Amino acid sequence: MSSVREEGDALLEDLFEPLDGEAGPARRISRQRSAALVMAALEAGNREAPARPRVPGKRPPVWLVVGAVLLTGAAAAAVWALARSESVPESQMAQSQPEASLPESAAVAPAQAARAEPQAPASAAVSTPRVPVMATPLEGLPRDSTPPTARKQRSETPTRIPPTAAPEDLLREANAFRAGGRWKDAEALYLRVIREQPSSLAAYVARVASGSLRLEHLGNARGALRQFQEALRLQPQGVLAQEVRHGIAEAWRALGDKAAEARALEDFLTHHSDSPLGTSARARLRELSSP
Amino acid sequence: MSEMRSSGSYATVAPREAEDPRIQAAIQGRRDATESLLMELLPRVRNLVRYLVRGDADVDDIAQEGLIALMRGLPTYRSEGHFHAWADRVVVRATFAWLKRARGREARHSDEPMELVAVPSEDAQPDEYVHRRHLVTLLDKLSTEQRHALVLHHVLELSVPEICTELGIPFETVRSRLRLGRTALRALASAGEGEG
Numbered sequence: 001m002s003s004v005r006e007e008g009d010a011l012l013e014d015l016f017e018p019l020d021g022e023a024g025p026a027r028r029i030s031r032q033r034s035a036a037l038v039m040a041a042l043e044a045g046n047r048e049a050p051a052r053p054r055v056p057g058k059r060p061p062v063w064l065v066v067g068a069v070l071l072t073g074a075a076a077a078a079v080w081a082l083a084r085s086e087s088v089p090e091s092q093m094a095q096s097q098p099e100a101s102l103p104e105s106a107a108v109a110p111a112q113a114a115r116a117e118p119q120a121p122a123s124a125a126v127s128t129p130r131v132p133v134m135a136t137p138l139e140g141l142p143r144d145s146t147p148p149t150a151r152k153q154r155s156e157t158p159t160r161i162p163p164t165a166a167p168e169d170l171l172r173e174a175n176a177f178r179a180g181g182r183w184k185d186a187e188a189l190y191l192r193v194i195r196e197q198p199s200s201l202a203a204y205v206a207r208v209a210s211g212s213l214r215l216e217h218l219g220n221a222r223g224a225l226r227q228f229q230e231a232l233r234l235q236p237q238g239v240l241a242q243e244v245r246h247g248i249a250e251a252w253r254a255l256g257d258k259a260a261e262a263r264a265l266e267d268f269l270t271h272h273s274d275s276p277l278g279t280s281a282r283a284r285l286r287e288l289s290s291p
Numbered sequence: 292m293s294e295m296r297s298s299g300s301y302a303t304v305a306p307r308e309a310e311d312p313r314i315q316a317a318i319q320g321r322r323d324a325t326e327s328l329l330m331e332l333l334p335r336v337r338n339l340v341r342y343l344v345r346g347d348a349d350v351d352d353i354a355q356e357g358l359i360a361l362m363r364g365l366p367t368y369r370s371e372g373h374f375h376a377w378a379d380r381v382v383v384r385a386t387f388a389w390l391k392r393a394r395g396r397e398a399r400h401s402d403e404p405m406e407l408v409a410v411p412s413e414d415a416q417p418d419e420y421v422h423r424r425h426l427v428t429l430l431d432k433l434s435t436e437q438r439h440a441l442v443l444h445h446v447l448e449l450s451v452p453e454i455c456t457e458l459g460i461p462f463e464t465v466r467s468r469l470r471l472g473r474t475a476l477r478a479l480a481s482a483g484e485g486e487g
Contacts, residue, residue: 011477015426016445019339019379024423026337026354027347037351038329041358042322279352 040276043243167193167202174209183217199234207231208240211247221254242272249281262288314374318365325365329358335375336361336382338423342442343386345431353389357382379447383457390435429479437472440465 029037165173174189190213193206211227214220228247231238238244249264265285269278316324337354344353364381368374430438443449443457454465 011480012445012473015429015476015480016441017423018448019335019342019446021331021334021338023420024338024341025427026334026341026350028420029337029351033351034330034333037355038326038333038358041329041355041362042326044355045359045362046322276351276355279349283349283352 036274036276167197167200167206171202171206171209174206178209178213183213187213187218204231204235204238205240207234208244208247211251212243215247215251215254221251225251225255242268242275242277245271246275246277246281249284253284258288311374314365314368314370317362318368325362329361332361332378333358336378339379339382339446340386341427342430342446343383343439344390345435345438349389349393353386354382356389357385360385380457383443383447387439429476432479433472433475437468437475440468441472441476444469 170189170193174186174193177183177186177189187210190206190210193200194203194210197203207227208231211224211231213224214227215224225248228244228251232241232244232248235241245264245268249261249268252258252261252264262285265281265288268275269281269285272278275281311328313324313328317328333354336357337350340350340353340357341347344350360381361378368377430441433441439458440454443454444451449457451462451465451469455462458465
């Protein structure tokens with residue numbers, strides 16, 4: 001233990017102990033309170049999929065992106081040139097000549113064309129020979145012919161949802177979209193649930209989910225507020241009433257309306273005084289009421 | 292980044308934490324495993340937060356944020372180091388982030404009355420609990436910078452270079468904070484003993 005420490009003395013050794021989960025120094029709390037904290041964390045963690053806040057400063061500079069694209073293009077060209085010169089035996093050169101003379105449109109699959117497109121700005125000289133290279137694996141050359149996975153995923157999921165899907169299935173699909181960060185697709189499914197069965201419990205859940213999605217990921221606080229308010233109007237004592245009332249306060253906060261936010265927080269604390277979110281709600285209320 | 296804890300007590304406390312099947316189950320999204328894991332981690336998380344922040348008022352809020360950060364970070368956990376060491380690092384960062392956001396509230400907390408040493412607790416080991424509460428009441432009187440350096444070094448057992456990395460400050464600054472913090476803490480402890 002002491003090998004890690006820079007220096008120390010007996011008094012400090014006595015004072016400090018390695019961290020553990022035993023008693024102290026945090027105040028003891030009841031088992032119920034512990035469970036409530038964990039449940040709230042679970043709910044919040046599940047509700048808010050890993051948020052990628054818009055931080056302009058964190059975005060890589062344009063020159064870096066352009067440089068990376070250029071570098072990638074150049075590397076691809078070099079690899080292509082190297083692989084072509086090494087992997088095609090001399091004896092096949094005569095056979096490969098006619099392939100090269102095939103019309104480009106016949107040799108390029110749409111997916112490959114789509115893949116080649118964003119690389120075009122890298123270099124015109126690089127993009128031109130890449131087209132036949134994409135086609136050569138079909139001839140059995142030992143080259144990586146893995147299809148573009150992103151495209152496969154994109155075309156797969158939406159077609160899986162039948163037009164007559166049950167609301168529960170739609171919610172499940174929406175949650176899957178959400179877990180994958182596809183906020184707009186998830187939002188579309190939530191709206192479909194609301195539209196198809198507006199008075200169902202699924203629609204209530206979808207409304208709340210849509211509200212939090214709009215607030216946290218779609219930059220639509222006004223829309224979020226509408227969803228939360230409607231959910232509260234339909235089911236004031238609903239199973240998600242706590243989230244709804246807190247969501248309303250958060251939406252007002254995002255809209256910059258402090259008076260409305262304070263009213264919403266008061267309403268939240270009145271109805272859910274023992275909520276795990278109560279402490280932060282009270283703290284925010286104090287902040288708002290301080291001059 | 293390399294593992295935060297270079298050695299320390301965890302090797303003896305929980306040698307096979309990384310193999311806890313709940314970790315993989317939680318990574319795969321099983322709610323029961325996550326819940327069980329978080330319930331077990333919560334006392335440790337709360338203790339760490341209390342070591343790092345002044346007063347008790349915000350401990351549960353920050354601990355909850357720590358739990359959320361743990362949940363979200365689970366997919367990034369690689370079983371290379373001890374799970375607790377990884378979890379501690381996540382919680383430390385969540386705490387620092389919270390403190391950064393709440394900087395304006397620091398003044399209000401400093402006005403809170405200092406807690407008495409004898410804190411009623413139903414089932415705590417009285418000696419140990421009182422001892423730890425005593426320590427944090429002393430830490431509460433230090434500057435935040437010195438406090439963090441001391442806690443990272445003496446409670447989490449990070450080396451000075453590791454603290455440099457974690458806090459993003461130079462080596463000599465860490466050493467200086469540790470030296471000043473120790474001096475201040477010794478003085479506070481001695482004064483307390485004199486009064487007692």
